[in-house]
Structures are given as C-alpha cells and as structure tokens.
Amino acid sequence: MKAVYVKYQVDPSFAETNAENIRKVMSDLRATGSDGVRYQSFRQSDGVTFVHSCARPGFGYRKGPHVLVRASMLAPATGLEPMTKRLTVARSTN
Numbered sequence: 001m002k003a004v005y006v007k008y009q010v011d012p013s014f015a016e017t018n019a020e021n022i023r024k025v026m027s028d029l030r031a032t033g034s035d036g037v038r039y040q041s042f043r044q045s046d047g048v049t050f051v052h053s054c055a056r057p058g059f060g061y062r063k064g065p066h067v068l069v070r071a072s073m074l075a076p077a078t079g080l081e082p083m084t085k086r087l088t089v090a091r092s093t094n
Contacts, residue, residue: 002055003086003088003089004052004053004054004055004084004085005053005084006053006084007049007050007051008049009048009049009050010048011048012048015048018050019043019050022052026039036056036057039052039053040052041053
C-alpha cells in the first residue's frame with residue numbers, strides 16, 4: 001500500500017473557505033465511490049495548517065491523489081510551499 005501526505009498553511013482569512021472546500025472534496029469522493037481509497041484531512045490547532053493523507057492498495061494515482069493535490073492548490077500562497085511526501089504503509093488497521 002502506498003500513500004501520499006500533504007501539509008500546507010493557508011492565509012487566516014481563507015481557513016474557513018479551505019475547510020469548506022475539503023468538505024466538498026470528501027463529498028465528491030463519497031459520491032463517486034472511493035474504490036479502496038482512504039483519504040483523510042486534518043486541521044491543526046493553529047487553525048491555518050491542514051494535513052491531507054491518501055492511501056490505496058496498489059496506489060496507481062488514478063483516484064484520490066489528484067484530488068488531494070488540487071485541494072492543497074486551492075489554498076492561497078502563504079510564502080510556504082506545501083510539503084508533499086510519498087509514503088509506504090508499514091502497518092495499518094485497515
């Protein structure tokens with residue numbers, strides 16, 4: 001199983017809009033069927049830092065990761081580049 005991790009910050013004035021955009025992405029994923037995609041999004045306690053993770057068996061970048069990258073690109077620039085990492089899952093409960 002492969003995974004992608006993206007962490008970024010948004011301008012405080014855009015934080016709620018970004019959170020709503022994430023809700024829309026999650027709704028779209030549910031509506032189209034996730035096909036084994038496990039997609040999670042987190043908001044850190046500072047209110048402006050967001051973390052997304054996406055994993056799927058046989059990760060082929062067909063569904064999910066492109067949405068993850070698009071979601072992070074919706075955030076206005078803060079002078080900090082989004083941190084993106086590809087990961088290999090060592091163990092999972094799912």
